[in-house]
Amino acid sequence: MPTKQQQKELEDFLSKHEVKTTDFEEVETVPFERNQLYNVTLLSHHQFDGKFGPSVVINYEGENGKAKAYLSGYEVNHFANFIEGKTLPLDVQLARTQSESKENEGRVFNRLIIAEV
DSSP states (O other): OOOHHHHHHHHHHHHHSOOOGGGOOOOEEOOOOBTOOEEEEEEEEEEEEETTEEEEEEEEEETTEEEEEEEETHHHHHHHHHHTTOOSSEEEEEEEEEEEOSSSTTOEEEEEEEEEO
């Protein structure tokens, strides 16, 4: 428990250096559905360790405004290979699909097909 002096110092510090929350824009999560073509502008992205391994959140702007979507699995690798060396914002076309595994009969894996326009 902080002392009164420590609490006052904290309050003084926060009042001088308060972060503006108006700079943060909350957007709805709108995932990219499978087997549909999307024309979007990629605004930002961030990779993180998700519950089932590496994941990426993509902030984008599409025909319905700004939104975010999450990728995981092989799609993370596909996105990373595409985005490497590119500067955002970036206009792209993308589609999420599934392909059959050549190594494991009867199994499918997720694919992200993405191209700059």
